[in-house]
Amino acid sequence: MISCITPPFILDRLLDSDNEAIRQAALATLLTTARLRGQREVRGLISGALATAADGRRSIFDCENGTFLPFATFVRAEDDEPVADRSANQAFDGLGVTRSFYRDVFGRNSIDGRGMRLQGFVHRGRRYNNAFWDGQQMVFGDGDGEVFADFTGSLDVIAHELGHGVTEHTAKLEYRFQPGALNESLSDVAGSMVKQWHLGQTADQADWLIGADIFTPSIDADALRSMKAPGKAFNNKLFGQDPQPDHMERYVELPDTDEGDNGGVHVNSGIPNKAFYLVATIIGGNSWEAPGVIWYESMRASAETTDFQAFADTTFSKAGELYGAGSSQQQAVQTAWDEVGIRVGVSPTLGRR
Amino acid sequence: MRVSLATHGGLAAPITSRRPPRILDTERMPPAAAGQLRRLVAAVLAEGGGTRRSGRGGDAMTYTITVDDDGRSATITGSDTTMSAAFGALLSLIERQTG
Numbered sequence: 001m002i003s004c005i006t007p008p009f010i011l012d013r014l015l016d017s018d019n020e021a022i023r024q025a026a027l028a029t030l031l032t033t034a035r036l037r038g039q040r041e042v043r044g045l046i047s048g049a050l051a052t053a054a055d056g057r058r059s060i061f062d063c064e065n066g067t068f069l070p071f072a073t074f075v076r077a078e079d080d081e082p083v084a085d086r087s088a089n090q091a092f093d094g095l096g097v098t099r100s101f102y103r104d105v106f107g108r109n110s111i112d113g114r115g116m117r118l119q120g121f122v123h124r125g126r127r128y129n130n131a132f133w134d135g136q137q138m139v140f141g142d143g144d145g146e147v148f149a150d151f152t153g154s155l156d157v158i159a160h161e162l163g164h165g166v167t168e169h170t171a172k173l174e175y176r177f178q179p180g181a182l183n184e185s186l187s188d189v190a191g192s193m194v195k196q197w198h199l200g201q202t203a204d205q206a207d208w209l210i211g212a213d214i215f216t217p218s219i220d221a222d223a224l225r226s227m228k229a230p231g232k233a234f235n236n237k238l239f240g241q242d243p244q245p246d247h248m249e250r251y252v253e254l255p256d257t258d259e260g261d262n263g264g265v266h267v268n269s270g271i272p273n274k275a276f277y278l279v280a281t282i283i284g285g286n287s288w289e290a291p292g293v294i295w296y297e298s299m300r301a302s303a304e305t306t307d308f309q310a311f312a313d314t315t316f317s318k319a320g321e322l323y324g325a326g327s328s329q330q331q332a333v334q335t336a337w338d339e340v341g342i343r344v345g346v347s348p349t350l351g352r353r
Numbered sequence: 354m355r356v357s358l359a360t361h362g363g364l365a366a367p368i369t370s371r372r373p374p375r376i377l378d379t380e381r382m383p384p385a386a387a388g389q390l391r392r393l394v395a396a397v398l399a400e401g402g403g404t405r406r407s408g409r410g411g412d413a414m415t416y417t418i419t420v421d422d423d424g425r426s427a428t429i430t431g432s433d434t435t436m437s438a439a440f441g442a443l444l445s446l447i448e449r450q451t452g
């Protein structure tokens with residue numbers, strides 16, 4: 001058995017290995033050893049190794065306007081000082097704040113809960129109006145300079161993208177129709193909570209806007225989306241009115257195509273977004289406390305095809321488990337979903353609308 | 354040869370899908386760039402005309418490139434999360450040539 005012949009200090013060093021398989025093997029060995037012997041010092045060694053800043057180490061790459069990520073140039077690592085490129089530093093800092101948020105608020109070690117490295121790619125494409133999560137890394141465009149500015153300039157956008165990674169490693173919600181809109185909403189919830197946590201804002205102090213900083217000054221728009229008032233983030237001649245609904249009665253039926261935004265995942269997210277905003281304001285205080293914990297635990301209990309109703313039901317039962325049946329928190333969850341047209345906590349025999 | 358690039362999806366999907374497509378015409382391009390465009394289009398078509406949506410990730414944009422040449426028409430598709438090096442090069446060229 002390896003644990004009998006491998007001294008703890010070597011295992012400790014192996015925990016810092018760049019090789020994931022080696023780290024996992026070392027950790028498994030230490031855990032086995034600790035369990036068998038019940039040694040307090042070994043358990044301390046393990047928790048110390050797990051809590052180091054090495055977890056979720058950041059790397060920033062410069063795409064130099066290219067669109068093919070393997071050609072990007074490495075520009076800043078975790079232990080490096082700030083570099084000359086503002087976008088690289090903004091991505092580095094935003095990923096750092098988001099990593100701290102998940103660790104300090106939910107006890108989550110990076111995207112996968114196991115210290116996954118955080119890789120940010122900046123200056124992707126030319127005049128590229130987007131930021132995305134590709135399953136491994138977070139990628140940011142510079143914007144076209146006319147409508148959109150640099151996408152690294154918005155902490156809630158950075159947290160939104162990292163949030164997609166967390167969802168992929170928990171609920172794995174498929175990216176279409178209601179599960180896709182819920183996926184989008186969970187990223188907006190993450191973006192808002194991270195921004196509010198960073199600014200020290202309570203639910204009633206926050207603006208609840210997503211991407212307020214990514215438009216150029218010449219554009220007449222508050223933000224990409226408003227969780228407080230879905231459908232009211234923008235209304236101008238250039239790109240029309242914010243199409244987000246704030247109630248199931250106004251749910252937008254779109255096809256699962258590129259043109260239809262996979263069934264309107266960035267449109268119908270307005271409904272669960274509004275529900276989270278309402279829960280946070282009804283409960284009061286910090287959104288990342290009871291409201292955030294209820295949402296986070298419900299995400300972890302969700303699956304690929306979870307729809308709005310199923311997620312709402314889960315938040316209601318989680319609120320009951322966490323704060324007690326009939327608690328003010330559980331009542332807030334019920335009221336919030338009811339206000340967007342989704343009934344929870346009602347007996348099936350009474351019927352559901 | 355006329356090339357049109359339509360972009361959909363992404364973080365700002367409701368806004369970007371309302372933006373007009375980018376259009377290139379080899380008759381209105383410097384000969385060297387026009388030749389490069391023809392070569393890249395041929396390379397992506399030789400790969401099978403790009404890739405379909407992957408279903409992974411979040412906020413990936415999708416691209417539909419329509420090529421009209423001497424009465425023949427072809428459609429090439431790609432997404433941020435699945436594109437090949439050749440598709441990326443074609444996309445970069447269109448982006449560079451249209452602003």
Ligand SMILES: [Zn+2]
Pocket residue numbers: 160164184187364411412
């Ligand atoms: Zn998203």
